[in-house]
Amino acid sequence: MSIHVNQLTKRYGNFTALDDISLSIDDGELVALLGPSGCGKTTLLRSIAGMEFADSGSILLEGRDMTFEPIRHRQVGFVFQHYALFNHMSVFENVAYGLRVKPRAQRPPEAEIRRRVHELLDLVQLDWLARRFPPQLSGGQRQRIALARALAVEPRYLLLDEPFGALDANVRKELRGWLRRLHEELHVTSLFVTHDQEEAMEVASRIVVMNHGRIEQLGTPAEIYDTPRTPFVSTFIGNVNVFRGCVRNGAFHSGSWRLPLPRTLDTLHLAEQNAYIRPHDIEILRGPAADWQVSIRHVQPMGSRYHLEAVPVADASGGPGPETESGRITIELTRQAFKALALDVGHRVGLRIHHVHWFHGAATPQQPIDIPAPA
Numbered sequence: 266m267s268i269h270v271n272q273l274t275k276r277y278g279n280f281t282a283l284d285d286i287s288l289s290i291d292d293g294e295l296v297a298l299l300g301p302s303g304c305g306k307t308t309l310l311r312s313i314a315g316m317e318f319a320d321s322g323s324i325l326l327e328g329r330d331m332t333f334e335p336i337r338h339r340q341v342g343f344v345f346q347h348y349a350l351f352n353h354m355s356v357f358e359n360v361a362y363g364l365r366v367k368p369r370a371q372r373p374p375e376a377e378i379r380r381r382v383h384e385l386l387d388l389v390q391l392d393w394l395a396r397r398f399p400p401q402l403s404g405g406q407r408q409r410i411a412l413a414r415a416l417a418v419e420p421r422y423l424l425l426d427e428p429f430g431a432l433d434a435n436v437r438k439e440l441r442g443w444l445r446r447l448h449e450e451l452h453v454t455s456l457f458v459t460h461d462q463e464e465a466m467e468v469a470s471r472i473v474v475m476n477h478g479r480i481e482q483l484g485t486p487a488e489i490y491d492t493p494r495t496p497f498v499s500t501f502i503g504n505v506n507v508f509r510g511c512v513r514n515g516a517f518h519s520g521s522w523r524l525p526l527p528r529t530l531d532t533l534h535l536a537e538q539n540a541y542i543r544p545h546d547i548e549i550l551r552g553p554a555a556d557w558q559v560s561i562r563h564v565q566p567m568g569s570r571y572h573l574e575a576v577p578v579a580d581a582s583g584g585p586g587p588e589t590e591s592g593r594i595t596i597e598l599t600r601q602a603f604k605a606l607a608l609d610v611g612h613r614v615g616l617r618i619h620h621v622h623w624f625h626g627a628a629t630p631q632q633p634i635d636i637p638a639p640a
């Protein structure tokens with residue numbers, strides 16, 4: 266059950282909430298709409314559901330133009346951030362609701378309704394709660410019931426709007442894995458909205474990164490992380506150090522710092538150029554073979570990894586260190602690397618840069634540049 270959105274634009278007065286959006290979702294995919302607050306994720310989801318109508322463009326569901334069809338013709342199941350269960354109905358009746366309100370000719374017989382509801386409650390592993398009422402459930406349980414209720418009518422598309430947004434971090438994490446496994450079992454074409462990049466990376470087969478009503482990039486989690494197409498994607502997905510500078514004479518220059526680039530870039534000259542460097546693409550060295558010298562200011566253990574913050578140390582000529590947007594350089598090390606280096610606050614160390622992303626002019630997207638090790 267594919268979804269095709271073609272050049273969709275939606276305005277509220279003078280404000281453009283969706284600006285020429287085009288995307289295709291294949292049958293059985295689980296796709297995340299990811300972006301900052303107000304970027305148009307919910308508007309896009311509601312447009313696909315038929316709860317909003319765009320000003321121009323079209324929406325095709327399984328090849329059929331549904332742009333102006335009402336929600337009841339689209340066969341979508343919807344789950345919202347706030348569970349929206351009926352508090353006066355038992356869990357069983359909440360899940361049965363969609364089947365009971367079908368027109369008489371399409372309504373399954375009572376025995377079939379009972380069978381289907383128990384099957385769905387089994388699927389979300391909550392059959393034992395069938396007689397309870399929503400206020401007697403935890404947030405995570407309510408959200409799983411909301412999902413069972415959405416699935417009861419056998420939708421062709423499952424649309425989820427921040428389904429775990431109101432839950433605490435641990436429950437969110439548990440439900441993410443659960444949603445992915447459920448999707449592997451059912452293969453319903455699913456689209457979910459989130460502003461949590463970790464959630465999108467962990468659950469989705471592909472991610473649509475949105476900003477200001479536009480799609481910045483659509484790709485697998487690995488593509489989006491490894492080869493971001495725009496500065497926005499690079500900074501929104503994962504952590505990144507942004508160094509201001511320029512490229513000339515075969516090197517990137519930031520303040521008095523100079524980072525040699527591969528020979529193939531010898532002729533490149535860019536007067537204003539930011540370099541985007543991931544914290545784990547920076548190695549810490551104790552020896553002289555480093556690109557840059559820094560002093561460690563903060564060490565943050567993060568379980569299996571360590572986050573370090575460092576500030577540049579002036580070079581021999583006393584020139585200013587590199588210019589970063591935050592004034593600091595963030596470095597991420599594995600636990601083993603951190604322990605092996607025996608690092609602490611105040612230590613002076615060298616940095617070796619392994620990958621740089623950059624974006625300029627019409628040449629985006631740019632692949633990361635590998636910085637070769639010194640001879």
Ligand SMILES: Nc1ncnc2c1ncn2[C@@H]1O[C@H](COP(=O)(O)OP(=O)(O)OP(=O)(O)O)[C@@H](O)[C@H]1O
Nearest residue numbers: 277280282300301302303304305306307308309460
């Ligand atoms: N009915 C409306 N009337 C006017 N403006 C609206 C309406 N609905 C949404 N907007 C605006 O459109 C923009 C996109 O809203 P939308 O809810 O799609 O964003 P979102 O990415 O889902 O944000 P969030 O993550 O905060 O939910 C926002 O600036 C919002 O204020």
